[in-house]
Amino acid sequence: MQTLVSLANKPYNFIHHSMQCKCSQMVNMSPSVPCSSKPRVVQNSGPARPHHAAPTEGAQKAGAAAMARIEGQPRPRAQTSQDAIRLQGERFLCIQQLMCRLLQGSSVKDPAFLSVTGVYFTCPLTGATLTKSEREVHIKEAIFMRFEEDAVEASIMMVHTFNKDREKVKAAVDIISKYIENICKNPTEEKYRKIKLSNKVFQEKVKTVEGSREFLQAVGFQSIMLDVEGQEESEEFLVLMEHDPEALEVMKDSMDRLQRGEPVRAQLDHQPQTFRPSPNAMRFELPPEFYNLTAEELKREQQQKSEAVEKNTMLRTKAMREREEQRERRKYNYTLLRIRLPDGNILQGTFLAWDKVSVLFQFVRDSLVDGWQPFELVAPGGHKLREAQELALNECSLVPAVLLTFSWDAAVQADISAALLKPVLLKNIQTLG
Template sequence: MKKFFNKVKTEVTFKKAGEGHKLTEDTRTQAVQPRAPVERAHPSQGAQQAGAAALARLEQKDQSKNKRTSSAIRAVARAEAAEREREARSNANTHNAPAEPEVRDCAPVVLSVSGVRFICPLTEQSVPKERLDQHKRECIMTSLIDSPVIMAVTMIQSLNKGRDKVQVCVDTLRKYLENILANPQEEKFRKIRLSNKAFQDRVASMEGHEEFLQAAGFSLKELPHQDTVEPFWVLSEDKCEDLDSIKASVEVLTTTEPLKFKVDRMMQVLQPRDRVADFRLPDAFYNLSADEIKREQQERTDSVQKSFQLRTKAMREREEQQNLRRYNFTLIRVRFPDNMLLQGVFRAQEKLSALVQFVRDALVSDWLPFVLSSATGQRLEEEEVSFAELGLVPAAVVNFTWDPSIMADIAAQQGAASKNQYLKPELLL
């Protein structure tokens, strides 16, 4: 059966190939006879009707599409014409009316306090925080120039950060001098090699150490050391004989303290019409870097999660101390019963007693007892607690009242009292 189908398939293939030719036959002169065209059968009447109906439907769709497109174009044209008409009227009104100033979205921010300032203990001058380091240096060098040793030690104490590092520097310098006093004839105690590791770690990085060594009698010299030459601070033999001068330098190192610049309270009296709780503080009030500010929101989220965790007492205390150091300063407003406000600037770590004294200095009757309370009505009685611990940072409003025991006397004398019975008249001016 398979052979039969193969034979049939072969015959069909040969028939499709056309008429055959002999190998000896010359086919070059034979013309190719064209085939007669095959006439196509005409479609039936039903097919013609179906085709006409399809064409009619297509034409109807195209007409509806064109109608929609035309209506949309006319709507856009009408909107553009109306917009041009409105712009023409607006330009005409603007041309006839006087020009108005541009209104900005953001109004300039008015700070509640211009910044932080300090009172110099040597000159009593008020110095802005931005110029504090420069003022310290200039003030020390000009005010203490007649006492070189005191000037140098004051520089070490006042111009360097990190009290522990400063104390290590002072102790090391004092040890150098005490070794000389104990062994005035020993040459090795009169020399300090600059490349010495202890000297580099404890003294060399502190501003003012060179001024002190020079004031104490040391001078720089190049001396041989291990087959080379290195710089040394050397105290001459003549200076070693003046033991009293060395003792005086040791005494200065022991007793001199850093200059204490007090915060300028920048006392200000605000009228009752001023917004009490509207605080706009400068950046100096915050002890946060840019990265810390970015992390603050994440820390708040973490604190919510930590509230559901078990933590040791040491962990809680450590977190509380970190939170207390977030602010450098605080702006306190004291509100009196007549709605007058007394404003002052304080360090965040200052005690409440500083605010009590600040208020007392502003009172007419500074001898009368009074009470300070928070905005929530809680009495502030622990005077040795810092503003940060009391939550009065970076700004707060505190209420003032006379002590209840004398309120009756104050009320009885109110008729004969002056218009303002709280603040000194010169402050109100």
């Protein structure tokens, strides 16, 4: 790559003049005159050149043949400054495209050599282990299956999970809550028990939110075609038949559940693994899922690297450095952390880049036999992490992969000689490649 860049940075006429020198040497056979990339200026008046031996007959024929070929070709027009700029831009673009292809190719690694095969999640409804691409479809299917058991709960899950715009969800929930509150306050008023589906508010605020109609039907509303005064054709209404006080209390409870509802999200599976002591503990090969780089950001990587030297020589303010650090942290969605234990064994887990430090401590604690005992985690450079820190892992520079050191708190160090992992983890201990 360095060779490619250095060649691309040569003057455009470098090769052209070199060929001219070679051809000139073949004709003149003047070995004592060095070949130069600069054109030689010939003075008509000046000291006579030193006499050189005449070239051989074979050399003269070869030189004459070469000159004949060159003179037989069409002569290129004189190069202008605009041509030079254009060619320089083309060379730069060519190099950038090649480097981008190399960067893209470097992110595709043989799965056999990866430190972790991928990023996995657990469905909170079924307990199934899912890949990143499987999450959304699996959760939707699980919610639809829940209708057979509890239609109200399933419809609440739909409202809060299937709609990404939280403001629209809130607006729809507020209107549905108003419907139910009016019915509970005026149980005998028929007008509050009917929702005209062509109503503008319903069309714009409720119908557009997936799961809203399912919820209304789950709490007792039925679809009925009713005549409308002044219209020839009937229209569809959602109508709630008369309920006793107990049924109305159940409806109010369903409304409260709707208001407190949360999206159903697959939980990151830390995929705990254990490894024997190994000199490869600091060797990490990560799959593409760990990175948050778009194709355009990937193309800018080379440009950022080329600017790194210049940036390091500049006097930058603290604010500038912080912005660069934040930009760097946002490149990663996940982080792979390894913890070297006192007995040399290594515990590994996958985390969200924005997980709090306390999540890491809880993961380690859950993996140890004596996890209830106080312990410390030391990051590279000797920085001690504190469980009470309200900092994310990426804010502590623990992305995209880091080896940490575990040590028992000094108060219990004398009583515990090693951090013993739970038998279920030691059963599948592996060797780092």
